[in-house]
Amino acid sequence: MTMNQCIATMQNIQLLPIKTVTLRYDQKEDRIAMAARTEQQEQTLFWLTSRMCRKIIPPLVKSLEQSEGRNQQLVDPSLAMACRQNAAEWQHKEQQPNEVPVELEGDEHTVLLEEIQMKQVPGGLILLFPLAQNKKATLKFTPGELRQWLGILYKQFAAAGWKMEVWPEWFTSRIASGMN
Numbered sequence: 001m002t003m004n005q006c007i008a009t010m011q012n013i014q015l016l017p018i019k020t021v022t023l024r025y026d027q028k029e030d031r032i033a034m035a036a037r038t039e040q041q042e043q044t045l046f047w048l049t050s051r052m053c054r055k056i057i058p059p060l061v062k063s064l065e066q067s068e069g070r071n072q073q074l075v076d077p078s079l080a081m082a083c084r085q086n087a088a089e090w091q092h093k094e095q096q097p098n099e100v101p102v103e104l105e106g107d108e109h110t111v112l113l114e115e116i117q118m119k120q121v122p123g124g125l126i127l128l129f130p131l132a133q134n135k136k137a138t139l140k141f142t143p144g145e146l147r148q149w150l151g152i153l154y155k156q157f158a159a160a161g162w163k164m165e166v167w168p169e170w171f172t173s174r175i176a177s178g179m180n
Contacts, residue, residue, distance in 0.1 A: 016040060016131070018139045023048075023152050025159040032156045036129075036137060044109040044137060046129055052113050053153065054166045056127075059118055060150060061168050063125050067143045 016038040026033045032048040117128040117136075125146060129137040141149060154167060164172055 012134055014133075014135045015128075016042060016135060016137045018129075018137050021139065021149075023156050025156045027160075030160065032153070032160070036139070038137060042109070044111060044129075044131065046137075047110070047112045049113075050160070050162050052116065053157070053162075056116050056118070057150075057153070057166045060125070060146065061171070063118070063120065064143055064146055064150070067124075 018036045019039045020037045022035045024033050029047065032053065034046040034048055036046060037043050111131065113129060115130060119126045119128065124140055124142045127139045131137055154171065157164060
Protein backbone atom coordinates (compact mmCIF):
# COMPACT_ATOMS: atom_id res chain seq x y z
CA MET A 1 0.00 0.00 0.00
CA THR A 2 1.42 3.36 -0.99
CA MET A 3 1.23 6.47 1.19
CA ASN A 4 -1.51 7.84 -1.12
CA GLN A 5 -3.52 4.63 -0.77
CA CYS A 6 -3.03 4.82 2.98
CA ILE A 7 -4.41 8.38 2.90
CA ALA A 8 -7.35 7.31 0.75
CA THR A 9 -8.36 4.62 3.25
CA MET A 10 -8.36 7.13 6.10
CA GLN A 11 -10.90 9.64 4.89
CA ASN A 12 -11.25 12.73 7.04
CA ILE A 13 -7.95 12.03 8.77
CA GLN A 14 -5.06 14.43 8.29
CA LEU A 15 -1.67 12.68 8.11
CA LEU A 16 1.35 14.57 9.39
CA PRO A 17 4.66 13.01 8.30
CA ILE A 18 7.27 12.99 11.07
CA LYS A 19 10.64 14.35 10.03
CA THR A 20 12.71 13.86 13.21
CA VAL A 21 12.35 11.84 16.43
CA THR A 22 14.35 11.71 19.64
CA LEU A 23 13.89 8.84 22.10
CA ARG A 24 14.89 8.92 25.76
CA TYR A 25 13.90 6.93 28.81
CA ASP A 26 12.20 8.98 31.54
CA GLN A 27 12.87 7.31 34.88
CA LYS A 28 10.25 9.34 36.76
CA GLU A 29 7.50 8.29 34.32
CA ASP A 30 9.00 4.81 33.68
CA ARG A 31 8.26 5.38 30.01
CA ILE A 32 10.12 6.13 26.84
CA ALA A 33 9.56 9.67 25.63
CA MET A 34 9.51 10.01 21.84
CA ALA A 35 9.76 13.67 20.92
CA ALA A 36 8.67 14.12 17.31
CA ARG A 37 8.79 17.01 14.86
CA THR A 38 6.63 16.86 11.75
CA GLU A 39 7.51 18.25 8.35
CA GLN A 40 5.18 21.16 9.24
CA GLN A 41 7.36 21.85 12.34
CA GLU A 42 4.62 20.71 14.74
CA GLN A 43 6.05 18.99 17.80
CA THR A 44 4.53 16.24 19.92
CA LEU A 45 5.74 14.13 22.82
CA PHE A 46 4.59 10.52 22.56
CA TRP A 47 4.89 8.32 25.64
CA LEU A 48 5.75 4.66 24.99
CA THR A 49 5.05 2.39 27.94
CA SER A 50 6.70 -0.98 28.44
CA ARG A 51 3.37 -2.62 27.53
CA MET A 52 3.10 -0.66 24.27
CA CYS A 53 6.70 -1.42 23.31
CA ARG A 54 6.20 -5.13 23.98
CA LYS A 55 3.16 -5.00 21.73
CA ILE A 56 4.87 -3.31 18.75
CA ILE A 57 8.36 -4.85 18.78
CA PRO A 58 7.42 -8.35 17.53
CA PRO A 59 5.54 -7.10 14.43
CA LEU A 60 8.30 -4.56 13.71
CA VAL A 61 10.95 -7.28 13.87
CA LYS A 62 8.77 -9.61 11.77
CA SER A 63 8.36 -6.87 9.15
CA LEU A 64 12.11 -6.37 9.08
CA GLU A 65 12.83 -10.08 8.75
CA GLN A 66 10.30 -10.43 5.93
CA SER A 67 11.61 -7.37 4.08
CA GLU A 68 15.13 -8.75 4.10
CA GLY A 69 14.04 -12.20 3.00
CA ARG A 70 15.43 -15.56 3.97
CA ASN A 71 16.69 -16.47 0.48
CA GLN A 72 20.37 -16.58 1.29
CA GLN A 73 20.93 -20.14 2.43
CA LEU A 74 24.72 -19.70 2.53
CA VAL A 75 24.60 -17.69 5.75
CA ASP A 76 22.78 -18.40 8.99
CA PRO A 77 19.71 -16.09 8.92
CA SER A 78 20.27 -14.96 12.52
CA LEU A 79 23.89 -14.07 11.77
CA ALA A 80 22.86 -12.17 8.63
CA MET A 81 20.20 -10.22 10.59
CA ALA A 82 22.70 -9.38 13.35
CA CYS A 83 25.28 -8.15 10.81
CA ARG A 84 22.70 -6.00 9.02
CA GLN A 85 21.61 -4.59 12.39
CA ASN A 86 25.18 -3.62 13.27
CA ALA A 87 25.73 -2.00 9.88
CA ALA A 88 22.55 0.09 10.24
CA GLU A 89 23.52 1.25 13.73
CA TRP A 90 27.06 2.13 12.64
CA GLN A 91 25.62 4.14 9.78
CA HIS A 92 23.33 5.94 12.23
CA LYS A 93 26.27 6.81 14.49
CA GLU A 94 28.05 8.38 11.52
CA GLN A 95 24.97 10.49 10.74
CA GLN A 96 24.25 11.51 14.34
CA PRO A 97 26.48 14.62 14.59
CA ASN A 98 24.32 16.29 11.91
CA GLU A 99 21.05 15.54 13.69
CA VAL A 100 19.52 18.05 16.10
CA PRO A 101 17.50 16.36 18.87
CA VAL A 102 13.85 17.30 19.19
CA GLU A 103 13.47 19.39 22.34
CA LEU A 104 9.92 20.13 23.52
CA GLU A 105 8.87 22.93 25.79
CA GLY A 106 5.80 22.32 27.93
CA ASP A 107 3.40 19.44 27.60
CA GLU A 108 0.63 20.92 25.43
CA HIS A 109 1.21 18.27 22.74
CA THR A 110 1.62 15.11 24.80
CA VAL A 111 0.09 11.76 23.84
CA LEU A 112 0.14 8.56 25.91
CA LEU A 113 0.06 5.97 23.16
CA GLU A 114 -2.61 3.33 23.56
CA GLU A 115 -2.34 2.14 19.96
CA ILE A 116 0.06 2.36 17.06
CA GLN A 117 -1.02 1.27 13.61
CA MET A 118 1.44 -0.31 11.17
CA LYS A 119 1.12 -0.33 7.40
CA GLN A 120 3.45 -2.19 5.03
CA VAL A 121 4.30 -0.09 1.98
CA PRO A 122 6.63 -0.79 -0.92
CA GLY A 123 10.16 -0.32 0.37
CA GLY A 124 9.25 -0.03 4.02
CA LEU A 125 6.80 0.37 6.84
CA ILE A 126 4.71 3.26 8.15
CA LEU A 127 3.79 3.71 11.81
CA LEU A 128 0.70 5.82 12.50
CA PHE A 129 0.40 7.58 15.85
CA PRO A 130 -3.01 8.99 16.86
CA LEU A 131 -3.34 12.70 17.53
CA ALA A 132 -6.34 14.85 18.44
CA GLN A 133 -8.82 16.25 15.92
CA ASN A 134 -8.70 13.46 13.33
CA LYS A 135 -4.95 13.73 12.84
CA LYS A 136 -2.30 11.05 12.79
CA ALA A 137 1.45 11.48 12.81
CA THR A 138 3.19 9.11 10.40
CA LEU A 139 6.70 7.74 10.63
CA LYS A 140 7.95 5.96 7.52
CA PHE A 141 10.91 3.59 7.71
CA THR A 142 13.07 1.92 5.11
CA PRO A 143 14.48 -1.37 6.44
CA GLY A 144 17.74 0.39 7.35
CA GLU A 145 15.94 3.20 9.18
CA LEU A 146 13.77 0.68 11.01
CA ARG A 147 16.93 -1.12 12.15
CA GLN A 148 18.35 2.18 13.43
CA TRP A 149 15.14 3.01 15.28
CA LEU A 150 14.97 -0.48 16.82
CA GLY A 151 18.59 -0.11 17.94
CA ILE A 152 17.76 3.15 19.70
CA LEU A 153 14.61 1.62 21.21
CA TYR A 154 16.64 -1.34 22.45
CA LYS A 155 19.06 1.03 24.23
CA GLN A 156 16.12 2.74 25.92
CA PHE A 157 14.85 -0.69 27.06
CA ALA A 158 18.26 -1.35 28.59
CA ALA A 159 18.29 2.07 30.29
CA ALA A 160 14.84 1.33 31.72
CA GLY A 161 15.88 -2.10 32.98
CA TRP A 162 12.86 -3.65 31.28
CA LYS A 163 12.83 -7.38 30.55
CA MET A 164 14.39 -8.16 27.18
CA GLU A 165 12.54 -11.36 26.23
CA VAL A 166 10.54 -9.50 23.56
CA TRP A 167 13.72 -8.94 21.51
CA PRO A 168 14.81 -11.67 19.06
CA GLU A 169 17.89 -13.72 19.85
CA TRP A 170 19.79 -12.36 16.82
CA PHE A 171 19.33 -8.86 18.25
CA THR A 172 20.35 -9.57 21.84
CA SER A 173 23.18 -11.99 21.03
CA ARG A 174 25.05 -9.34 19.03
CA ILE A 175 24.76 -7.00 22.04
CA ALA A 176 26.01 -9.65 24.46
CA SER A 177 28.94 -10.47 22.20
CA GLY A 178 30.02 -6.82 22.14
CA MET A 179 29.06 -6.22 18.51
CA ASN A 180 27.14 -3.07 19.46
